[in-house]
Amino acid sequence: MKKLIYKIFILTIVSISLSSCEENEIPIFDTENGRSIAGFGGGNETPRIVFNPASETESLISIGVSTLSDNNRSVQLSIDNDKSTLDPSFYSISTLNPTIAAGEFTTDIVITTIPGTELPSASDVLILKLDSVEDSEILDNSVDELSIGLDVQCPSVDLSNIPGSYEVTNSSFADFFGETDFNREIIAGPGTNQFTIVGGTYITENAENLIFTVDPETGEITSVDETKISSQVSFGPNTYAFKPGGRVLTCVGIVELNLDFGGSVSGNPHDFDLIKL
Structure with missing residues (x-):
């Protein structure tokens, strides 16, 4: 212990x-x-x-x-x-x-x-x-x-533990957008300390892959690719917008993202959390 x-x-x-x-x-x-x-x-x-x-x-x-x-x-x-x-x-x-x-x-x-x-x-x-x-x-x-x-906090950060299959445990607008698919794959890349959530946040909104960057020392999520589309059916198109406070807890396979929308519905901060299966 x-x-x-x-x-x-x-x-x-x-x-x-x-x-x-x-x-x-x-x-x-x-x-x-x-x-x-x-x-x-x-x-x-x-x-x-x-x-x-x-x-x-x-x-x-x-x-x-x-x-x-x-x-x-x-x-x-x-x-x-x-x-x-x-x-x-x-x-x-x-x-x-x-x-x-x-x-x-x-x-x-x-x-x-x-x-x-x-x-x-x-x-x-x-x-x-x-x-x-x-x-x-x-x-x-x-x-x-x-x-x-x-x-x-985890005792250390091991970025090699991040890729894998995940379940979405918290998605602020999932009910609003009628989400039914809560399984995601996270893959390494495209850049250094970057990871990609395949299918992004809201699949029913035709979201593009969500790319986020992790500080390898602290596990803090430091940015997301704000050129990618997060929703384009109900409103939009709207891109991903980064908000600080997200993190990865690699010792237990948890990813927590703090986001907003960029575009016509900006100003609606939301959480997107996943746990590794």
Whole structure:
């Protein structure tokens, strides 16, 4: 199992400008006997973890306090299901009830992402809340909620894995154009780092082959051939128009294209995604 450890480093609690309900109350920061303030470590409310479709990935999240204790201190965490958009099938959490051991400032939990051909959306988030820490306070300006985002990536890019037979999994205007054929072949060429989707996006629209170019380092789709026709029956003719954000995930055989139409119906961005059979 591949481990990509993203340690959310030790607390910045003591550097936070603190406030209190009582006027002129000044928190005392004595690591041995002082007031114990709790929060997530690092001061970053929007950390990101890696989702690797080919292997499990582990990330560490720290919770800590500003003072030491001779006793273990239990921590209570929860997931905000109303605000979280990341499906639980994509991750597991080691525990929502960790313990800060006696003589320690922090404890960690492990978030493990679960691989597969289904991918989470790049905009999905997991909302993790700090509900309580035994014998400690959570202040209004403590970091007590994390909005954890995802970076979906393969460990490497292998362009030789791209050619082959594919199924269209997402085509924004397929229903509108009455598409019924969702099988495509992708072949290498015609140029360096270029690939051709035979039949293009919309076969019922007499689309020409779609040629796209891939960055061999990142897997990002950097351009498409905008001279080729994408639709010419319902409207048009209209050419392919490139929009950034597309990519190939060669470790799981996924191609995701962001497109628009060039011509009379420009301004209609759409997705065209495929998975290798």
